[in-house]
Amino acid sequence: MMNDRIARPLAEALSAKGYETLTAVQEAVLTPEAEGRDLLVSAQTGSGKTVAFGLSIAPDVLQGSDLLLFADRPVALVIAPTRELAQQVAREFGWLYEPAEARIATCVGGMDYRTERRALSAGAHIVVGTPGRLRDHIERGSLDLTGVRAVVLDEADEMLDLGFAEDLEFILSAAPAERRTLMFSATVPADIEKLAQTFQTDALRLQTQGEARQHADIEYRALNVASRDRDHAIFNVLRYYEAERAIIFCKTRVAVNHLLARLGNRGFNVVALSGELSQQERMHALQALRDGRARVCIATDVAARGIDLPGLELVIHADLPANSETLLHRSGRTGRAGSKGVSVLIVPPAEFRKAHRLLQGAKVVAEWAKAPSAEEVAERDAVRLMEDAALTEAPSDEDAALAAELVARHGADRVAAAFLKLWRIGRAAPEELSDTTTPAAPAAPRPKTDFGPAVWFTLSVGHTGRAEARWLLPKICDAGGITRTSIGAIRVQQDETFVQISAPVAAQFAASTELEPGLTLRRMEGEPDLNAPPRGRPREERTERKPYAPRPPRPEGEDSRPPRDESAREDRPRKPYPKRDESERKPYTKREDSERKPYVKREDAERKPYAKREDTERKPYPKRDGETRAPYAARPDGDRKPRGEAAEAPRKPYVKRDEGNGRPAPKGAYGDRKPYAKRDDAPSKPWAKPDRATPKPYARKDAAPAAEGDEPRKPRWKTKADAGPDARPQRAGAGDGNGKPPFKSAGFKSHGGKPGQSRSAGMKSHGKPDTPRRPPADASDTSKRFVPPKRPKG
Structure with a gap:
């Protein structure tokens, strides 16, 4: 029977969903005491908290109307710690507020920011998101919270653990102060109470029965396994229970990837869920679990909060959680809405005491046992095989005819063996485990006994x-x-x-x-x-210090203090210390045993003020022997005297000499020479740039004489005929007969010559090497004159 305080559109949605009665937490938020007030609600995981705060904020969202119109600003805000939980809340609100035509917008990390901004600008009545992305939208101006009437903090303790306290303060400061604030959490530790005092006003504390009786529909089992058999124990647990959907929790992403590879190699349909995956990959993994394509999910504690996987029957703690609250949240993924579930803890010997502390802190009782062995898994498989629906259901006419034909052709034994093989396909073989003994429970504390007299x-x-x-x-x-x-x-x-x-x-x-x-x-x-305070100073004086008060002034006198008792120290009697009068204090004087007199300023030590002297008033520097040195004056070179012995002899001034051929006189030659004077009979012509445009033709010896005043041009090549009749025969490469050396490249291998030969010697075009060339018979005959051959190119 539904509550009369539920709005009509929401009541229609609950009836269409199949709700007949409400859970304890849903009934608690609809009481008259909770109407219009801030709420601090604690209920166990899976008790219907999402629908509970959806019903609680309905009056603020609908405002008495059964159909919502366009909203330029959101009227309700739901903040969740994880992306998956935010999307789950959006899905639940989607069917709950569908009759009222409410528009739901999500703002979660990892999704397209532009799509979310368009959804917000199109008008959304309820916004569901994570703290980081909501703050991003607020800072960019795409989310306006000035019209929000109700704010819901789902899994508030998890948001504190993830470090979202600063983001929550920023988001709530952007919302109006007269809003309603509802906080829902599985547990309410001291941090949550402090947060409630900060964000809420006169909040009503609601504690449902589910919190006092934690997870009554969950069976807890603690399996003691050897450290090397941890993975094998997980395989056998999965095979023993054969759950339709199971989730395995690990501490780190590395452990998630390790188990993902091991289970995949064993043939399990497994997916991973960790923080390193993108939002699209995480959504695909959850969808694979919901539609049955995957049966096992390996996740970190990020997935421990708020994820609702329908039909989740088994939770395995591959790594023990950090605290009891995390243990409850992990296990709360199963046993939801009245269904049964199993929570299995894999406990190595080194973590036996930690497991006991976690179970005691969670106030749950676990059954300690060994991990399922290979024989136990085989026995369980045999039972499931006999109870398989394929054997219990009546076959159709076609199946019965085909089965009769199979039996007639192959025999009943072979058909049964084939069915067994097909049934085992996709099921991994169980693993052999080491024999371990279940450790005894920790001994109870020894009761206090009477010590006696x-x-x-x-x-x-x-x-x-x-x-x-x-x-x-x-x-x-x-x-x-x-x-x-x-x-x-x-x-x-x-x-x-x-x-x-x-x-x-x-x-x-x-x-x-x-x-x-x-x-x-x-x-x-x-x-x-x-219980009495310690001896000595009373405890009140130690904790509460009296305020400072100045001492009263002492009476005037030579010694205002009472005389000291000298009886206790007769060996060293001392006189009372006389108080000196600062006004009558004598100036400081040196001790009498010092021969040094105090400093007295001399009367003759008065100095005149510094005045800059002019150069004319500067006195010459006196020499050490007493001679007066004349002031420095620039002297002509002729008046300069040499130092030492040469200073006695007169020295003539230096004059540049020329011997007539343009060369200077040899060093040390000091004679009676006249000073250099430029000759008047050799006037120099100014230099003029020669005209290269019209070069002069090459002039040969037999050519016409040049014009008067021009110097004849020397021939380019000299021959034996030019050298005269007395010249000796000239060899190739030995020079030209006039003392000129051969070419530098004579004898190079590339030219085919030998050392001492010219560059062209040895070439075929020049004839045989080492052959003297004869001059023409008549040297005066210019027609028969020798003309050197052209050099070969290259």
Whole structure:
């Protein structure tokens, strides 16, 4: 039966969805006390919290109307810690507010920002998003929260754990102050209460029955396995339960990728869900679980909050969670909406105590056992095989005819064996595990027993003296010759320690026993008051310091303080210290034993002020021998005298000499020479650039004489005929007969010659090498004159 306070459009959506009754948390938010108030709701995971706050904010969203019109600004905001949870809330709100034609917009990280901005600008009544992306939209101006009437914080404790406190403050500061703020969480620790005081006003605390009875529909099993069999135990657990959908939780992404590869190699249909995946990949993984394409999901704690996987039957904790709250949130993925589920903890020997602490903190009882062995998995498979729907359902006429033909042709045994093989396809073989013994539960704390009659002693040391029971116990035993069984309680206080010693052996201690220098044990009368403040200064004075007050002025006099008692120090009597009058203090004087006189300023030490002197008033620098040095003046070169012995002889001025051929006189030649003078009979012509445009033709010896005044041009080549009849025969490469050396390249291998030959010697075009060339018979005959051949190119 539905609640009468549900709005009509939402009641129609619940009826169409198949809701007949509401859960405890849904009934709690619809009470008259919760109407219009801020709510702090705690309920177990899977109790219908999403529909609960959807029903709670309906009056603020609908405003008494059954059909919503266009909204330029959102009227409700839902903040979720993870992307998957935000999208799940949007899906739930989609069918819940569909009769009211409400528009839902999502703002989550990893999705296209432009698509979200277009959805917001088109008008959205309810916005669902994660803190980071919502803040981004607000800063960019695409999300306006000035019209928001209700804000919902889903899984608020998880948002604090993920570090979204600053983002939440920024988002809520952009919303109006008169809004409603609803906080939903599975647990309400101290941080959530502090957050509620910051963001909420006069919030109503709602605690449903599900929180007091945590996960009654979940069966907890703790499996003790060897460290090397951790992966094999997970394989056998999956095979033993054969769950339609299972989820495995790991601590890190590396562990997720490791198990993903191992399970994939075993033939399991598995997907991964971790923070390193993109939003599109995570959505595809969840969709594969929902439509049955994958049966196992390996995830980190990011997926532990708010993800609703329909039909999830098994949760495996491959790595133990960090705290009890995370254990409850992980396990809460199964056993939802009244269905049953199993939560399995894989516990290596090193983490046995940690598992016990987690279970005690979560207030759940787990069944400790070994991991399923290969034999147990085989037995479970045999039971499932016998109960398979293919064997229990009646076959159709066509199937019965085909089955009869198979049996007639192959026999019943072979048909049954073939069915068994086909049934095992896709199911991994179980693994063999090491034999391990289930450790016993931690021993309960030993109950306190009555020590019997005892005598209390006090020690003159406490916390200030860094006293410890393990340090005092052997000293007390050695001083009285007793054992530690005769010593009861040892209570270390601030400045002293109380020790309880059995009455039969207390007589072995004197009223005051010195255990060591500075450590004394004294008998007490009766029992000490352990709740009494420490001795010495009262506790009130230690915690509450009096305000500072200035001292009253002392009376005037030579010595206003009382005289000191000199009886205690007769060996060094001292006089009272006389107070000096600062006004009558004498100036400082040197001691009499010092021969040094105090500094007195001399009268003759008066100096005139500094005045810059002119160069004319500068006095010459006096020499050491007393001679007066003349001031420096620039001297002509002729007046310069040499130093040393040469200074006595007169020295003539230097004059540049010329011997007539343009060369300077040899060094050291000092004669009676005339100074150099430029000749008047050799006038020099100004230099003129020659005209290269019309070069002169080459003039041969037999050519006509040049014009008068022009110097004849020398021939380019000289021959033996030009050298004269007395010249010796000339060899190729030996020069030209006039003393000129051969070419530098004579004898190069590339020219085919030998050392000492000319560059052209040895070439075929020049004839044979080492052959002298004859001049023409008549040297005067110019027609037969030798003309050198042209050089070959290259």
